[in-house]
Amino acid sequence: MLPATVAVRGIFFRLTSSRVFNEVSPMFGKLFQRVSEAPTNPQVVDVAKEFDVADLYRGPVTVDAESEAALPLDEKLRQAYFWVVNHAVISPFYDIEYQDGPAQSFVFGDAKGTVTLPSGQSYCSFVLLPLLTFAVRAKCLLIGGPGRGKTSSAILMGVLAGFSIRDVRRAIQKGQPQMTIADLIGSPLPADLVAAKSLDEIGIGWRKWLSMRVKIIDEYNRIPTRTQSALLTLMSDNYAELFDQTFECPESAWYLTANDDAGGGTYQVIEALRDRIDVVVKALHFNTRFLGELLERVESGIKPEEVVPPQIIFTENDWSRMHREILNVRVPDPILRRLEFFASQFEFSDHAATQFEYKTKDTVKLAGSDWSQLAAQETGKDKLKDLGAQTRNGLSVRSLMTVMVFVKAMSFFRGLREVTLDDVRQIIPFVLHDKLVQDADCPFFEAAENAMLRTDKVGWIRKMFDLSCAEYERLELDRDDPVAALSAEFDLGLDGVSQREVKSRLVKIERLLSQWSKSRKFYGHMFDDVLKLKYLHQRYTNYLRWLEWKGK
Secondary structure, three states: OOOOEEEEOOEEEEOOOHHHHHHHHHHHHHHHOOOOOOOOOOOOOOOOOOOOHHHHHOOHHHHHHHHHHOOOHHHHHHHHHHHHHHHHOOOOOOOEOOOOOOOEEEEEOOOOEEEEEOOOOOEOHHHHHHHHHHHHOOEEEEEOOOOOOHHHHHHHHHHHOOOOHHHHHHHOEEOOOOOOHHHHHEEEOHHHHHHOOOHHHOOEEEOHHHHOOEEEEEOHHHOOHHHHHHHHHHHHHOEEEEOOEEEEOOOOEEEEEEOOOOOOOOOOOOHHHHHOOOEEEEOOOOOHHHHHHHHHHHHHOOOHHHOOOHHHOOOHHHHHHHHHHHHOOEOOHHHHHHHHHHHOOOOEOOOOOOOHHHOEHHHHHHHOOOHHHHHHOOOOOOOOOOHHHHEOOOOOHHHHHHHHHHHHHHHHHOOOOEOOHHHHHHHHHHHOOOOOOEOOOOHHHHOOOOHHHHOOHHHHHHHHHHHHHHHHHHOOOOOOOHHHHHHHHHHOOOOOOOHHHHHHHHHHHHHHHHHHHOOOOOOHHHHHHHHHHHHHHHHHHHHHHHHHHHOO
8 A cells, every 4th residue: 555645855645546646756757856946055266267279160150159158167066065955864963063153052962962053055075075086086995884875875876977777786796705706896708718828818707887087896895815905906007917917907996995094804804904095084963863764765765875966976087177276276275284284193103213304104104113102212302292192003005196186176176266174173083093003002082081982083183183283283384384484595596506505504504403392302293303404405416516526
């Protein structure tokens, strides 16, 4: 029996027969497909148009008409976000918060949990981060318990890329303990395998999913270790290899899912594979106050991924242009300097080596030393203040590049052409989620207000960034940064610089190092500064030797 009534978006329909239900169902689909015509983020932004040779052959009327007709890609991306968050994924959480002014906060419970009502347009990370991953062709890990919508969210990204729902579902690679390399990438053609006299004569039946611009690996931590190695080649080098044959894959956005955050599963995930993941997003719980939304879907028989509006689907050309526009978003020097300062906190380990360059946590890891024993020797610093004491590792080049790409994407999504400090603060926790390994034994976590940060990685990384910015401002590095001044002077070039000037600059560097050496406490950000000064000193020394040889 059909229900007496069905409610969709507050409108009630009485269903007296299956015929009536079938007639009304298309109406439900149209309600789901509605995209607001109002701008999602009203503002006036001057967009720099890329030069195209074809423009030389078009008249001004044609160009203007095309400009008027084309929806800016940042607006299209926001429309996609708001359609997904309002109609597809039921995740009513605004954990990426922006403020346009004073915001009200309320404290609840014994643990003093704070709820802030954002005064600016804020976003749901579970929807936004997969969308930004799509925009920048990155690799996203969706974590959370079964039935939280991880795979459904990834499927939506495939549909937004223009693939049919049928192709997307069939292309999902489902991790399981018996998965072989052939299951993942393809297998040799039986006839060729018998008749071939050399490996290059063997034809390979490659899996169709390899050619798609959105790739989905479900429960990747259930894949056997050997097959993980083949997956690593795909993710890192963008090609598949079998019997000396290779298949070049297109640039893709990757979505992997896992039911836990520990890297375990049926098989332990190899470290190199985990390192290729750019951003980690947690699927939050289902808010039972939205049970009515689920009821609507059950009664209407509508699946959001099957009714994605065509106006928010990105063509391959849209995708490529959007990626270029994101990379053109500017990172102002003061923002970059704060990011440098934050990233410099973590690598230094004073007791790791005798030679200064090797005093890093990576040296400790490569030697297989006991981290706890080594950390106990660090007695010259305030471990409550030292951010480096909270981690067992530093940041790789790959993770820093990923941070810069995603903060650009965040600013682009918000309709900006220049990165803000808030963009960095909001994005960093998701990119560094699996990159920074926490030292849970650090005294910082013994404080009552910090204890919960042992389990809340997003909150922990954001807290460290806030503390880093506070220290940066306390040191007044925007006003007085001698290393930045010496670097800027060097970047002007050495052509025409006299011996006298070179010697003067060498003295400046030596005096600064002498001044710093008198301080008893040495922190991570000073480590990178000292090494930069040593680099500048060596460059000037080499140039001075050349000047003396030339007799100038």
